[in-house]
Amino acid sequence: MAVKVVIPTPLRQFAGKQDSIEISAGTVAEALSGLTNQYSELRRHLFTDEGKLRSFVNVYLNDEDIRYLENDQTPLKDNDVISIVPSIAGGRPAPSFCR
Amino acid sequence: MSKVVLRIPNGAVEVIRKHGKESYPNECCGILVGKAGDSGKEVLQAVPVANLRLNAEEADRLLPRESVDFESERNRFLIDPKEQIRIERETRESGLEVLGYYHSHPDHPARPSNYDRDHGWPWYSYVILSVIQGNPEEMTSWVLKDDRSGFDSEPWTGF
Numbered sequence: 001m002a003v004k005v006v007i008p009t010p011l012r013q014f015a016g017k018q019d020s021i022e023i024s025a026g027t028v029a030e031a032l033s034g035l036t037n038q039y040s041e042l043r044r045h046l047f048t049d050e051g052k053l054r055s056f057v058n059v060y061l062n063d064e065d066i067r068y069l070e071n072d073q074t075p076l077k078d079n080d081v082i083s084i085v086p087s088i089a090g091g092r093p094a095p096s097f098c099r
Numbered sequence: 100m101s102k103v104v105l106r107i108p109n110g111a112v113e114v115i116r117k118h119g120k121e122s123y124p125n126e127c128c129g130i131l132v133g134k135a136g137d138s139g140k141e142v143l144q145a146v147p148v149a150n151l152r153l154n155a156e157e158a159d160r161l162l163p164r165e166s167v168d169f170e171s172e173r174n175r176f177l178i179d180p181k182e183q184i185r186i187e188r189e190t191r192e193s194g195l196e197v198l199g200y201y202h203s204h205p206d207h208p209a210r211p212s213n214y215d216r217d218h219g220w221p222w223y224s225y226v227i228l229s230v231i232q233g234n235p236e237e238m239t240s241w242v243l244k245d246d247r248s249g250f251d252s253e254p255w256t257g258f
């Protein structure tokens with residue numbers, strides 16, 4: 001399936017300065033791995049060292065959070081739009097474990 | 100990155116400081132909207148948004164806490180992605196950009212934590228306001244290094 005992946009502003013510098021990328025994939029997982037194979041510098045921002053999607057990366061398929069679909073196994077149709085939406089989180093160090 | 104400067108209008112600085120004070124002892128957060136150019140970023144507006152950690156159930160669904168005993172709205176913030184998408188869209192439609200985000204550190208210095216680093220994104224400006232016993236004090240700005248190893252301090256000026 002030919003789909004479009006929308007790249008958020010902070011990651012465009014690692015995707016040839018493009019704001020979206022056309023990719024051919026059958027599932028969300030395939031689309032994201034295709035994307036990071038093509039633009040390897042994106043990988044550390046999207047995936048953990050173990051290759052799992054980082055918990056603070058939100059992925060939307062046509063405006064629906066993939067957590068409400070079949071997560072990264074969600075199948076794709078032609079012309080689907082996948083949006084990578086960075087979770088914005090932070091805070092001061094918590095007591096006890098000082099993070 | 101060191102010569103890139105963040106410019107923040109005094110009105111927006113006031114919005115951030117007031118939000119930090121009103122939210123104490125909880126963390127506040129918001130979105131910085133403006134224009135990015137070769138010489139740096141110019142904020143036009145600071146847009147306060149709710150700290151989704153106040154809605155623990157929804158926040159945990161989106162970004163689970165490592166420790167429910169030690170993490171709460173007093174030391175964590177999370178922006179609702181739906182709010183973020185809405186503001187991002189409006190911003191683009193008016194020809195502007197989301198330049199970064201601000202949050203407060205209640206009773207803690209305005210220095211990024213390891214948690215900030217682990218959850219940070221490159222390019223964005225992360226403005227941190229220290230609020231000590233309810234009083235807004237130092238405000239700093241930071242940009243995550245591209246290799247995620249830490250933050251570079253980003254000089255900012257009011258205007």
Ligand SMILES: [Zn+2]
Binds near residue numbers: 092204
């Ligand atoms: Zn912080």
